[in-house]
Amino acid sequence: MRILVTGATGTLGGALLPALLRAGHQVRALSRKERGSSGRVEWVWGDLVSGKGVPDAVHGVDAIAHLATSGPKGRGAVDVPGTHRLLLAAREARVPHLLYTSIVGVDRAAIGHLRHKLEAERLIGESGIGWTVLRATRYQQSLDQRLRAYASVPVMLVDRSLPWQPVHTGEVAALAASLLASGPEGREYEFGGPEVMNTEELVRTWLEARNVRRPCLPVHYPGRLYAAQRDGELTTDADSRGIISWRDYLHPAPPALSDDFASEHTASPTSPANQPENDPDLHVYGGDEGYERPTRS
């Protein structure tokens, strides 16, 4: 299949592109930055807020993985009007399937950014285009980045009462790739990490793994969204969960020696086998091995 990925340069996009390539698909990747195409990845310029480049981007694709977001600070500009523009173009181009990545809890706590995600889900459901929604809990990679920012100050403010269920983007990407391959189902899936932990455990594990020392000051985070999180609205007990724990992500095991070990280690030092990070088509984030398709949300 030829699949358009919006948000291809983002945290999840970085894991979905290699997952789709491994599954044998052609990928068209949308970004607001000009990038050169290579191999089975065709980069196209487009902006979902202005709508420029979007009709060309959707032309001739079999499915769309709609990951782009302007995040909590973006006032829903990409998630709501951006999704609307994408849907109009996709309907015009007769794209049969759009998969949208949403957040666990949007239906229970439509507050702030989650309200925009829920509104986008509604637009998609009413668009007439075949759809699937994949709601995930917080990505481990994104929490890692957030904790790095928090640790830039001398004391970390920790609300022990908040439950977290971090999930690995490699596993979310594997599920997204599988849902794209099976076609539109007109339903929502929930997918979370293997364990629920409180902020203290989350932060302590991170400090230890990153070898950072910071005193942690117990606080109570204010606001309705944190209240909803405290009540467990942003975690899921769906049967289908990832298997990579927060600790596993922070302490990745060294790669196992494969049958290709000899060839990899006798290849020239400049070959992609020895420099996968320099191969734009094969940036391997891993984590989808052993993945099994969920059976319910």
Ligand SMILES: NC(=O)c1ccc[n+]([C@@H]2O[C@H](COP(=O)([O-])OP(=O)(O)OC[C@H]3O[C@@H](n4cnc5c(N)ncnc54)[C@H](OP(=O)(O)O)[C@@H]3O)[C@@H](O)[C@H]2O)c1
């Ligand atoms: N982060 C999490 O923990 C988490 C958890 C559950 C669900 N999700 C959902 O998963 C999806 C991916 O999240 P993420 O964390 O990977 O996102 P991210 O890292 O914040 O990346 C955002 C992406 O959106 C694109 N984008 C922003 N504005 C755009 C515009 N005007 N036009 C076109 N593209 C635009 C950016 O592309 P360019 O800058 O290249 O244009 C970038 O690739 C989102 O739907 C998010 O709501 C995230």
